[in-house]
Amino acid sequence: MSDLDTFYATMRRQGITRRSFLKFCSLTATALGLSPDYIGKIAYAMETKPRTPVLWLHGLECTCCSESFIRSAHPLAKDVVLSMISLDYDDTLMAAAGHQAEASLEATIKKYYGNYILAVEGNPPLNEDGMFCITGGRPFVEKLKHAAAGAKAIIAWGSCASWGCVQAAKPNPTQATPIHKVILDKPVIKVPGCPPIAEVMTGVITYMLTFDRLPELDRQGRPKMFYSQRIHDKCYRRPHFDAGQYVESWDDENARKGYCLYKVGCKGPTTYNACSTVRWNDGVSFPIGSGHGCLGCSEDGFWDKGSFYDRVTDIHQFGIEANADTLGATAAGVAGVGIAVHAALSAIKRAQQTESNQE
Amino acid sequence: MSIIQTPNGFNLDNGGKRVVVDPVTRIEGHMRCEVNLDENNIIRNAVSSGTMWRGLEVILKGRDPRDAWAFTQRICGVCTGTHALTSVRAVEDAIGATIPENANSIRNLMQLTLQAHDHLVHFYHLHALDWVDIVSALKADPKATSTLAQSISSWPLSSPGYFRDIQNRIKAFVESGQLGLFANGYWGNPAYKLPPEANLMAVAHYLEALDFQKEIVKIHAVFGGKNPHPNWLVGGMPCAINLDNTGAVGAINMERLNLVSSIIDRTIEFIDQVYVPDLTAIAGFYKDWLYGGGLSSTNVLSYGDIPDHANDYGASNLLLPRGAILNGDLKTVYDVDLRNPEEIQEYVAHSWYKYPDENKGLHPWSGITDPNFTLGAKTVGTRTNIQSLDESAKYSWIKSPRWKGNAMEVGPLSRYIIGYAKGIPEFKEPVDKLLKDLNVPLTALFSTLGRTAARGLEASWAAHKMRYFFDKLVANVKAGDTATANTTKWEPHTWGREIKGVGFTEAPRGALGHWIVIKDGKIENYQAVVPTTWNASPRDPKGQIGAYEAALLNTPVAKADEPLEILRTLHSFDPCLACSTHVMSPDGQELTQVKVR
Numbered sequence: 001m002s003d004l005d006t007f008y009a010t011m012r013r014q015g016i017t018r019r020s021f022l023k024f025c026s027l028t029a030t031a032l033g034l035s036p037d038y039i040g041k042i043a044y045a046m047e048t049k050p051r052t053p054v055l056w057l058h059g060l061e062c063t064c065c066s067e068s069f070i071r072s073a074h075p076l077a078k079d080v081v082l083s084m085i086s087l088d089y090d091d092t093l094m095a096a097a098g099h100q101a102e103a104s105l106e107a108t109i110k111k112y113y114g115n116y117i118l119a120v121e122g123n124p125p126l127n128e129d130g131m132f133c134i135t136g137g138r139p140f141v142e143k144l145k146h147a148a149a150g151a152k153a154i155i156a157w158g159s160c161a162s163w164g165c166v167q168a169a170k171p172n173p174t175q176a177t178p179i180h181k182v183i184l185d186k187p188v189i190k191v192p193g194c195p196p197i198a199e200v201m202t203g204v205i206t207y208m209l210t211f212d213r214l215p216e217l218d219r220q221g222r223p224k225m226f227y228s229q230r231i232h233d234k235c236y237r238r239p240h241f242d243a244g245q246y247v248e249s250w251d252d253e254n255a256r257k258g259y260c261l262y263k264v265g266c267k268g269p270t271t272y273n274a275c276s277t278v279r280w281n282d283g284v285s286f287p288i289g290s291g292h293g294c295l296g297c298s299e300d301g302f303w304d305k306g307s308f309y310d311r312v313t314d315i316h317q318f319g320i321e322a323n324a325d326t327l328g329a330t331a332a333g334v335a336g337v338g339i340a341v342h343a344a345l346s347a348i349k350r351a352q353q354t355e356s357n358q359e
Numbered sequence: 360m361s362i363i364q365t366p367n368g369f370n371l372d373n374g375g376k377r378v379v380v381d382p383v384t385r386i387e388g389h390m391r392c393e394v395n396l397d398e399n400n401i402i403r404n405a406v407s408s409g410t411m412w413r414g415l416e417v418i419l420k421g422r423d424p425r426d427a428w429a430f431t432q433r434i435c436g437v438c439t440g441t442h443a444l445t446s447v448r449a450v451e452d453a454i455g456a457t458i459p460e461n462a463n464s465i466r467n468l469m470q471l472t473l474q475a476h477d478h479l480v481h482f483y484h485l486h487a488l489d490w491v492d493i494v495s496a497l498k499a500d501p502k503a504t505s506t507l508a509q510s511i512s513s514w515p516l517s518s519p520g521y522f523r524d525i526q527n528r529i530k531a532f533v534e535s536g537q538l539g540l541f542a543n544g545y546w547g548n549p550a551y552k553l554p555p556e557a558n559l560m561a562v563a564h565y566l567e568a569l570d571f572q573k574e575i576v577k578i579h580a581v582f583g584g585k586n587p588h589p590n591w592l593v594g595g596m597p598c599a600i601n602l603d604n605t606g607a608v609g610a611i612n613m614e615r616l617n618l619v620s621s622i623i624d625r626t627i628e629f630i631d632q633v634y635v636p637d638l639t640a641i642a643g644f645y646k647d648w649l650y651g652g653g654l655s656s657t658n659v660l661s662y663g664d665i666p667d668h669a670n671d672y673g674a675s676n677l678l679l680p681r682g683a684i685l686n687g688d689l690k691t692v693y694d695v696d697l698r699n700p701e702e703i704q705e706y707v708a709h710s711w712y713k714y715p716d717e718n719k720g721l722h723p724w725s726g727i728t729d730p731n732f733t734l735g736a737k738t739v740g741t742r743t744n745i746q747s748l749d750e751s752a753k754y755s756w757i758k759s760p761r762w763k764g765n766a767m768e769v770g771p772l773s774r775y776i777i778g779y780a781k782g783i784p785e786f787k788e789p790v791d792k793l794l795k796d797l798n799v800p801l802t803a804l805f806s807t808l809g810r811t812a813a814r815g816l817e818a819s820w821a822a823h824k825m826r827y828f829f830d831k832l833v834a835n836v837k838a839g840d841t842a843t844a845n846t847t848k849w850e851p852h853t854w855g856r857e858i859k860g861v862g863f864t865e866a867p868r869g870a871l872g873h874w875i876v877i878k879d880g881k882i883e884n885y886q887a888v889v890p891t892t893w894n895a896s897p898r899d900p901k902g903q904i905g906a907y908e909a910a911l912l913n914t915p916v917a918k919a920d921e922p923l924e925i926l927r928t929l930h931s932f933d934p935c936l937a938c939s940t941h942v943m944s945p946d947g948q949e950l951t952q953v954k955v956r
Contacts, residue, residue, distance in 0.1 A: 064436020095544030258609025
C-alpha cells in the first residue's frame, strides 16, 4: 500500500506528527465512546483507507469551474488530485477517452457504490429530449442521474450546476436546469459562482475529506463557511459607501481614489460570497479591488436582474449580522428601496460633514 | 460503403471498421468523433460532431450591449477573456467609441497572458499524454533524466534527486491501485516513442506546469479582478491607474505593476526554459510521425490581433498577422474583410439547424439559427442513443463557416504559416530555427506535430510581447497619460438608433469574430463565429470537409481499440466545443422548444 493515498499520509504531509496523529485517533475513539482497543483500529483505518473517489461530470458549461479549480494555491490542485482524492472521471483532464473513459466511470460507480463523491460542473438541458448535450450518444441528463444514484455526496460546482447560469438566462432556449431539480432524492451541496473561487472549491472538498462530514449548509444549500456573508459587508471599500463617496463614472477622480462602486452597478450589497475576504488567485485581488463592480455571479438568476451597470435598488438593507437565511425569510415579498435610502443617507451625512468642516 | 472525392481534394471511404470515440476527452466541452479504418487500420473517413448547444446569442437579444462581454465571456472559461475582448471591440465598433492607449496596452497584456497560459496548459495537461507514457516514466533512470534535462535547458530543477522524488511519488500513486485521471490510459501503446527518461522529464514538467499556470493568470486578477472570467469595460478598462495620490493603494500602482512585471519575467523563463525545450525534445522523437496536416498545407486563415496602437485594427497595426492562404500558395496572402458579406459565411447543410435554402451560406450579420435535431436514415441506434452517426445527413451542433466558399484551418499554425509567408522575421526565424534543429523540411510544419510546435513558439512570442506592452504601458504613464477609460460614448443616448459592428481577436485556438446589431440601445442581433467552428466544422453543401476531418485522414492507427492517434491529432487543434456551438437568429426570432420533425 502506498504512503500517498491515505488520510494518515495526507496529515503527515501537512505537518502533523505521528504522535499527534495517534492522539487524534485516541480522541476520536473516546468521542465515539469506544474502548481503548479501538485506537489501533482507527489508526489502521486511517492509515489504509483509500482516497475517496470523485467523479466529475460536465454538462452544459464553459469549463471555467475546472479552470478555477486548478488555480488553487492551498492546497495545490496537484496535491488534491495525487494525494487527497482519486479523480476517477473528469472529461477535461483524464487520459482515457471514449469507451475506456466510460469504463472508468462504470468501474468506480460499481466498485464504490455509495462511497464516491459526485461533482457536477454545468447542467443538463431538458429540451430536445436532452439532446442539446450529448455524451456517448445519449442525453447528458441520463449520465447525471446514473452517476448520482450511487453517490454518497453531490457537489454542484459553480452557478451552472447550482442555479442554471448563463444558458438558463431568459429565454433559456435549451431548458438548462440546475442539478437539484433532476436529482431529487439527495441533498446537493451548492458551490456557486461563475466560477467559484479556487480555494473555496478545494476548501469544500478537503473539509469533507478531513472532517468526514458535509459542511453546514444554508437554506439554499450553500456551505455557510463561505457563503453566509455579503461581499459588501466585508468589502475594503465599504467605508467609502458609508461616507457617501462614490465612483460617478469610469476612470474619474473617485475611481482613482478607490471609492465605492455602488453607483456604477456593483452587486456586492446583494451577493453572498467570499470574494472580499478570501479574494481571488491566491489573494491577488477581486473584482471590486480592480475597479469593476461585482456582477453578483454567485446569486441565483444574476443574469436576469438588469444591467450589470444598473444601481441595486430593490433589495432591503441589512446589517452584517444578516445572513442569506434571514434575508430570504424576511425580505421575501418586500419591495424595499432600503439600500438606495441607505446610500442617500450616507450622502447626506457626508454633505453635513463637509459643511461642518467648512465651518 | 461508398468512396467519395471531396471538392477540397480528399478521398473518403466509409467502408471497413467504424470506430467511435465519445466522449473525446482532454478538450473543452463535448465532442464525438467517428472514423472508418481500412484493413491496414488506416483512417479513410472521419466524422467530427459537436455534441452540445447552449444558445448564448439567443439569450443576448434585447439586452444592454455594454453587458454583452460578460455573457459572451461565458461562452468559454478556458479561453477566458478573449470572447469578452472581442465583444467590447464589436460594441465599440458599433457605437464609435475609442479607447485610451493604456487600455489598449492592458487589453493586449491580458490577451497575451491568455495565449501564454492557455498554450502551456494545453501542451502539458490536455495534449502531453498523447505523446508521453506515464507508466514508462517509472522505468526511467533519474540520472539519465537529469542528463537529458540538463542537455536541453538551464532550468534549475534538474537534479537526479529531484527526478527520483517525482518518480517515487508517481510510483506510490500507481501502486495504490487508484490511478484516478490516469486510469485506462493507453500506456504501453506502440505509438508512444519516448524513452523512459524523457517520459519522466515530461511527467515532472506536467506537475510543475500545473503549479506554475496559476501564477501567469494573476495578471488577469490585477487588471480584471479575477481569473477565470476577469472584468472588462466598453470604452477601456475598469482598473484605474493612480501612482502618486490619495487612494493609490487601491488602484494600479507601483506594487501592482511590480507584481505584473515579475510574473512576466517568470512566464518568459518557464516557457523558454521548460515548455519550448520539452517541445523540441519530444518532437525530436516523433519527427517521423508527420500525419495530421489536413487543410494546413492548403487553406489557412487569420484575422490578426494585438493592435500595437489603440483604435487601429488595420492589418499593418496588428502584431499577429492577418490574411488567408488558398491552395498552398505561400506567395499570395489575401486580405480578409470581416464586413464583406461575400467572404465569411456559415452553412448548415450538415448541422442541426435549418435555413430556408441550405445550399447557401449566410454572413454573420444576416445569419439564421433555427435548431433542427434530425438524424439521417443510416444512423445506427435511436434518437437518444446514437451508436453511429450518418454523416450524409445532419450530424453536428457546429455550423460550417467558409471563407469565400473555402474550408479553412485557423489557429497558431495558421498564424505562423501566414506570418512566415509574409516574411515577418519574428514568425519566420523561430520556425526556420526549429526546422533546422529537428533537421526536417518546411513541409513537416503541415502536420499534427507542426500544429503543436507552432503553439509552443507562439507561447514564447506572447510571453515576450507581454514585456513589450508592459514597458509601453509604463512609458505612457511616465509621459503623464494615466487614462484607462473613455466614457464619452458610455450613455446609450449618444449612440445611433440602428447601428452594427464587428470585433475580432486571435483567440488561442484561432480566428474569433463577433458581429453585433444594436437597435434603440439594445442588442438586436449577436453572432459569434469561433475558431473551433472553423476547425471542427462538419461538411458543407458541396461536401467539403473541415480541418478536423481532413487532418485525421490517412493516419495509421496502431491499435484499433485505442484511439491514441485520433486524440493526438484532434488535441493538436485544442478543441473548444462550448465555443463552437451557439448561434442566434438575426430576425430576433425566439427559440422555443423544437420537436423533431
